[in-house]
Amino acid sequence: xxxxxxxxxxxxxxxxxxxxxxxxxxxxxxxxxxxxxxxxxxxxxxxxxxxxxxxxxxxxxxxxxxxxxxxxxxxxxxxxxxxxxxxxxxxxxxxxxxxxxxxxxxxxxxxxxxxxxxxxxxxxxxxxxxxxxxxxxxxxxxxxxxxxxxxxxxxxxxxxxxxxxxxxxxxxxxxxxxxxxxxxxxxxxxxxxxxxxxxxxxxxxxxxxxxxxxxxxxxxxxxxxxxxxxxxxxxxxxxxxxxxxxxxxxxxxxxxxxxxxxxxxxxxxxxxxxxxxxxxxxxxxxxxxxxxxxxxxxxxxxxxxxxxxxxxxxxxxxxxxxxxxxxxxxxxxxxxxxxxxxxxxxxxxxxxxxxxxxxxxxxxxxxxxxxxxxxxxxxxxxxxxxxxxxxxxxxxxxxxxxxxxxxxxxxxxxxxxxxxxxxxxxxxxxxxxxxxxxxxxxxxxxxxxxxxxxxxxxxxxxxxxxxxxxxxxxxxxxxxxxxxxxxxxxxxxxxxxxxxxxxxxxxxxxxxxxxxxxxxxxxxxxxxxxxxxxxxxxxxxxxxxxxxxxxxxxxxxxxxxxxxxxxxxxxxxxxxxxxxxxxxxxxxxxxxxxxxxxxxxxxxxxxxxxxxxxxxxxxxxxxxxxxxxxxxxxxxxxxxxxxxxxxxxxxxxxxxxxxxxxxxxxxxxxxxxxxxxxxxxxxxxxxxxxxx
Amino acid sequence: xxxxxxxxxxxxxxxxxxxxxxxxxxxxxxxxxxxxxxxxxxxxxxxxxxxxxxxxxxxxxxxxxxxxxxxxxxxxxxxxxxxxxxxxxxxxxxxxxxxxxxxxxxxxxxxxxxxxxxxxxxxxxxxxxxxxxxxxxxxxxxxxxxxxxxxxxxxxxxxxxxxxxxxxxxxxxxxxxxxxxxxxxxxxxxxxxxxxxxxxxxxxxxxxxxxxxxxxxxxxxxxxxxxxxxxxxxxxxxxxxxxxxxxxxxxxxxxxxxxxxxxxxxxxxxxxxxxxxxxxxxxxxxxxxxxxxxxxxxx
Numbered sequence: 001x002x003x004x005x006x007x008x009x010x011x012x013x014x015x016x017x018x019x020x021x022x023x024x025x026x027x028x029x030x031x032x033x034x035x036x037x038x039x040x041x042x043x044x045x046x047x048x049x050x051x052x053x054x055x056x057x058x059x060x061x062x063x064x065x066x067x068x069x070x071x072x073x074x075x076x077x078x079x080x081x082x083x084x085x086x087x088x089x090x091x092x093x094x095x096x097x098x099x100x101x102x103x104x105x106x107x108x109x110x111x112x113x114x115x116x117x118x119x120x121x122x123x124x125x126x127x128x129x130x131x132x133x134x135x136x137x138x139x140x141x142x143x144x145x146x147x148x149x150x151x152x153x154x155x156x157x158x159x160x161x162x163x164x165x166x167x168x169x170x171x172x173x174x175x176x177x178x179x180x181x182x183x184x185x186x187x188x189x190x191x192x193x194x195x196x197x198x199x200x201x202x203x204x205x206x207x208x209x210x211x212x213x214x215x216x217x218x219x220x221x222x223x224x225x226x227x228x229x230x231x232x233x234x235x236x237x238x239x240x241x242x243x244x245x246x247x248x249x250x251x252x253x254x255x256x257x258x259x260x261x262x263x264x265x266x267x268x269x270x271x272x273x274x275x276x277x278x279x280x281x282x283x284x285x286x287x288x289x290x291x292x293x294x295x296x297x298x299x300x301x302x303x304x305x306x307x308x309x310x311x312x313x314x315x316x317x318x319x320x321x322x323x324x325x326x327x328x329x330x331x332x333x334x335x336x337x338x339x340x341x342x343x344x345x346x347x348x349x350x351x352x353x354x355x356x357x358x359x360x361x362x363x364x365x366x367x368x369x370x371x372x373x374x375x376x377x378x379x380x381x382x383x384x385x386x387x388x389x390x391x392x393x394x395x396x397x398x399x400x401x402x403x404x405x406x407x408x409x410x411x412x413x414x415x416x417x418x419x420x421x422x423x424x425x426x427x428x429x430x431x432x433x434x435x436x437x438x439x440x441x442x443x444x445x446x447x448x449x450x451x452x453x454x455x456x457x458x459x460x461x462x463x464x465x466x467x468x469x470x471x472x473x474x475x476x477x478x479x480x481x482x483x484x485x486x487x488x489x490x491x492x493x494x495x496x497x498x499x500x501x502x503x504x505x506x507x508x509x510x511x512x513x514x515x516x517x518x519x520x521x522x523x524x525x526x527x528x529x530x531x532x533x534x535x536x537x538x539x540x541x542x543x544x545x546x547x548x549x550x551x552x553x554x555x556x557x558x559x560x561x562x563x564x565x566x567x568x569x570x571x572x573x574x575x576x577x578x579x580x581x582x583x584x585x586x587x588x589x590x591x592x593x594x595x596x597x598x599x600x601x602x603x604x605x606x607x608x609x610x611x612x613x614x615x616x617x618x619x620x621x622x623x624x625x626x627x628x629x630x631x632x633x634x635x636x637x638x639x640x641x642x643x644x645x646x647x648x649x650x651x652x653x654x655x656x657x658x659x660x661x662x663x664x665x666x667x668x669x670x671x672x673x674x675x676x677x678x679x680x681x682x683x684x685x686x687x688x689x690x691x692x
Numbered sequence: 693x694x695x696x697x698x699x700x701x702x703x704x705x706x707x708x709x710x711x712x713x714x715x716x717x718x719x720x721x722x723x724x725x726x727x728x729x730x731x732x733x734x735x736x737x738x739x740x741x742x743x744x745x746x747x748x749x750x751x752x753x754x755x756x757x758x759x760x761x762x763x764x765x766x767x768x769x770x771x772x773x774x775x776x777x778x779x780x781x782x783x784x785x786x787x788x789x790x791x792x793x794x795x796x797x798x799x800x801x802x803x804x805x806x807x808x809x810x811x812x813x814x815x816x817x818x819x820x821x822x823x824x825x826x827x828x829x830x831x832x833x834x835x836x837x838x839x840x841x842x843x844x845x846x847x848x849x850x851x852x853x854x855x856x857x858x859x860x861x862x863x864x865x866x867x868x869x870x871x872x873x874x875x876x877x878x879x880x881x882x883x884x885x886x887x888x889x890x891x892x893x894x895x896x897x898x899x900x901x902x903x904x905x906x907x908x909x910x911x912x913x914x915x916x917x918x919x920x921x922x923x924x925x926x927x928x929x930x931x932x933x934x935x936x937x938x939x940x941x942x943x944x945x946x947x948x949x950x951x952x953x954x955x956x957x958x959x960x961x962x963x964x965x966x967x968x969x970x971x972x973x974x975x976x977x978x979x980x981x982x983x984x985x986x987x988x989x990x991x
Contacts, residue, residue: 014791094741096764
C-alpha cells in the first residue's frame with residue numbers, strides 16, 4: 001500500500017473535500033471582504049487612519065473576523081463529524097475496511113486544510129496588495145504573517161476543541177453548545193469560583209486583570225492581539241496553544257477508537273462521563289446562581305437561595321439532557337444524587353464560611369516579608385513591568401502596611417458584608433515572602449476610616465515616588481514647562497517656562513512640594529490650580545520608558561504631566577517670584593461673580609441634576625432654593641482655593657451631609673465652571689450666610 | 693466461515709444479545725430469522741465490525757473482525773437503513789467504493805448495470821426506497837466480497853426484483869464461494885434461498901438448522917386404520933406431534949420417508965398420505981414450546 005493511504009484514506013479525503021469545501025469558499029469570501037476589500041476601501045477614503053490597516057491584522061476591533069474565528073471552525077467540525085452523531089451513517093461508514101484512526105485523521109486533515117487555505121489565500125492577497133500599492137507604512141509583511149499564524153492557531157484550537165467534544169457527545173447540537181462551554185470553561189470557572197469565594201471569605205480577592213484572555217480563547221479572540229493593549233501573543237502563549245492543539249488531536253483520536261458507535265443520539269456518548277457531566281453542571285449552575293444573587297442582593301440568605309435554585313436547576317437540566325425525557329421527575333429516588341451533592345456542598349460551604357483553614361486570620365511572618373504591594377487595585381501589579389510601582393520594600397513602610405492589614409483582619413465584622421454610607425474601595429495587599437511565594441489579600445473598605453493607618457504609608461517616599469511622576473523627572477531632560485490653569489475663562493492663558501535654569505528650579509520646587517505633602521493634602525480632592533506639562537527632549541525619551549512607549553505607539557505628546565495643587569506652597573511662591581503666577585492660575589479678577597446654593601438633600605440634588613442645574617445656579621429666578629451671590633474679590637479667592645469638583649456632591653449625600661454647589665461666572669453671565677463645598681472645606685462666610 | 697461465539701451485548705440499560713452463537717459455513721447462505729427487536733441487526737453490526745461485543749468472540753475466516761482491515765475489505769455489510777452521501781449518484785458512490793475496496797470489480801459493475809437498469813447518474817437520495825436498495829446491491833456485488841452481510845435486504849423490493857437479487861446472491865455464492873448471512877423477520881422469504889437457518893428470539897439463539905437435512909428428515913403423515921390405532925406403529929421413530937381428527941390420524945415424524953411408509957403399511961392403513969411441510973411448520977415443531985410462542989411473530 002502507498003504511504004499516503006496508510007495514514008489517510010483517499011476516498012474519505014476526496015469525499016470530504018467535495019462535501020465541505022463550500023465552508024472554505026464561504027470563509028475565503030468573508031475574509032476577502034474583511035481584509036483585502038476593506039484595505040482598498042480604507043485607502044480610498046480621503047483621510048486614512050494610519051492604524052486602521054494595521055488593526056485588521058491585529059484583530060483590533062475586528063468583530064467580523066473574531067466571529068468568523070469563533071464560528072467557522074465549530075461549524076466545520078460539526079459538519080465533518082456529523083456522521084458520527086447519526087446512527088445510519090456511523091454504522092455504514094464504519095463497516096468499510098478503513099480503520100477508525102485513518103477515518104479520523106483523514107477528516108482532521110480536511111478540516112485543517114479547509115481552515116488554513118482561506119487564511120493563506122487572504123494573506124497572499126494582503127501581501128500582494130502591500131507590495132503593489134506600497135503600503136509598507138501602514139502594515140508590514142510581518143504583520144500579515146503574524147496574522148496568518150495567529151488566525152490559524154486560534155482556528156485550529158477551536159476546531160480541535162469542537163472535534164474533541166464531538167467524540168464525547170452523540171448529538172450535534174450538544175456538540176456545538178458544549179464546545180463553547182468548554183472554550184469558556186477555564187475563564188468561567190475561575191470567575192465563578194473566585195467571585196463566590198470573594199463573597200464567603202473575608203480578605204479573598206483574585207486578580208482577574210488580563211486573566212480572561214489568558215484563560216479562554218473566546219475573550220482572547222474578541223479582544224484582539226494588539227500589543228498596545230498588552231495583548232500581543234507571546235512565544236509562551238503560542239507554545240501553550242500548540243500543546244493544547246496536539247493534546248486535543250490525540251485525545252480525540254483515542255476517544256474515537258474507544259467510542260461505541262451505538263451511542264449516536266445519546267447526549268453524552270460515554271456512560272462513565274454521565275456523572276461528571278451531571279455534577280459538573282450542578283456545581284457550575286450552583287455557583288452561577290450564587291453569583292447572580294451576590295451581585296444583586298449582597299446578603300448571605302440570598303446567595304444561599306441562589307445556590308439552591310442554581311444547583312437544582314442544573315441537576316434537573318443535566319438529568320433531562322442525559323435521559324432525554326422528563327420522566328425522571330416521577331421518581332423521588334432520582335433526586336438521591338442531588339441530596340448527596342447538597343450535603344457535600346453544605347459541609348464545604350460551612351467549612352469555608354467558618355474559616356476552618358484559618359485563611360482570614362492568617363498573616364505572613366513580618367520577618368519574611370521582602371516587599372509588599374499595596375494599592376486600591378491589581379492594576380499596577382498586573383502591569384508591573386510597565387509601571388514599576390505599587391511595591392513597598394522599606395522596612396518602615398512594610399511595617400505600616402502590615403499594621404494596616406492587622407487592623408483590617410481585626411475589623412472583619414465592620415467591613416465584611418456591611419453596607420456603608422461612604423463609598424468603599426478595594427485595598428489590595430500582596431506580600432512577597434523570602435521563600436519566593438506570594439500571599440494576596442483584598443478588602444473592601446472605606447479609606448477614610450483608616451486614615452490613621454494610611455497616613456504614614458501615603459507620606460512615605462516610596463509611595464510618592466510611585467504616584468508622582470515629577471519625582472522621576474531629571475530637570476536636564478526637560479525642554480519646556482507649561483502651566484495651564486484648570487478653569488477656562490474668556491481668554492486663553494498659560495505660563496511657559498523655557499529658561500533651563502528656571503526649569504531646573506521649578507522642577508526642584510515641585511519635587512519638594514510633593515515630598516512635603518501630608519496625607520490630608522494628598523486626599524483633600526480640591527480642584528488643582530493648573531496642569532503642569534514637562535516636555536521631554538527627543539533624545540532623552542529613553543530615560544522614561546513608559547513615556548517613550550506612549551510616544552511611539554500613539555504619536556502622543558512627549559510630556560510628563562503633573563499638577564499644581566492648592567497645597568503646593570513652594571511652587572506658588574516660586575511662580576510669584578519669577579512672575580509666572582498670574583498666567584498660571586485663574587485670578588479672582590477674571591471672575592465677575594460666584595453663585596452658591598445650598599443643597600439640603602439628595603432629592604434636591606437629584607432634582608437639580610434632572611432639571612439641568614447647570615443653568616439654574618446662574619439664574620436668579622430658579623426655584624425656591626436660596627441663592628448666594630458673591631462679588632467680593634477676596635471671598636472669590638477663598639472660593640477658588642477651597643472648591644472641589646461638583647461630582648463630590650454625590651458622595652456628600654450618600655453620607656447624609658449637606659453640601660453647597662457653586663458656579664463661577666464671567667461678566668456676560670457665562671459660566672466657567674461648577675464646583676462644590678461640603679463639610680470641613682465650606683468657607684466660613686458661606687456657612688454664615690446660610691445659617692438661618 | 694463466519695462465526696460468532698457466545699456473544700453478549702448490552703445497550704445502556706437493556707441486553708440486546710445474550711450468549712448468541714452462530715456459524716456460517718463457507719460458501720453457504722445463512723438465514724438469520726427473528727422478530728423485530730430480537731437482536732438480528734445488533735448481531736450483524738457486531739459481525740460487520742461496527743459494534744463491539746461485550747462478551748464473546750466474532751471471527752471471520754478465523755480472524756477477529758473488529759478493526760481488522762484485511763477481513764473487512766473482503767466483507768460487505770448492507771444495513772437495513774441505507775446510507776448514501778447526499779448529492780451522490782450511483783457512479784459517485786461507485787468511485788468512492790473503488791477507493792475504499794481494493795477488490796472492486798469494475799467489469800462486474802458495468803455488467804450489473806444491465807441487471808439493475810438504474811440511472812447511474814441519478815442522485816441516489818432522490819430514488820425510491822426500492823431503487824436505493826437495488827443500488828446498494830449493485831454496489832455491494834461490484835465489490836465482489838467474500839462475505840456478504842445483509843440486514844433485511846429484501847424489504848421494499850418488488851417480487852421480480854426480489855427474485856433477481858436472490859438469483860444474483862445465489863450465483864455469486866455458487867461461482868465464488870461467497871458466504872452470505874442474511875437476516876429477515878420472515879422465514880418464508882428465505883425458504884428458497886438459505887442452506888441454513890438460525891432463529892433469534894429476545895436476544896438469544898433458539899435454534900440453528902441445516903435446511904436440506906431438515907426437509908428430508910421431517911414428515912407430516914395422515915393415516916387412517918380400520919379399527920383402533922396399533923399401539924406401536926412408529927415405536928422406534930421420533931414423533932414430534934400427533935393429532936386425531938375423527939378417524940384420521942395426523943403425525944409429524946422425524947425419520948426417513950421410506951421407513952415411515954414401510955412402517956405404516958405393516959398395519960394396512962385405509963388411508964396414507966404424506967403431506968409437504970412448510971419451513972415454518974418444521975420450525976414450529978422443531979422448537980417445541982417456544983415455537984408456538986414465537987409462531988405469530990416470525991412466520
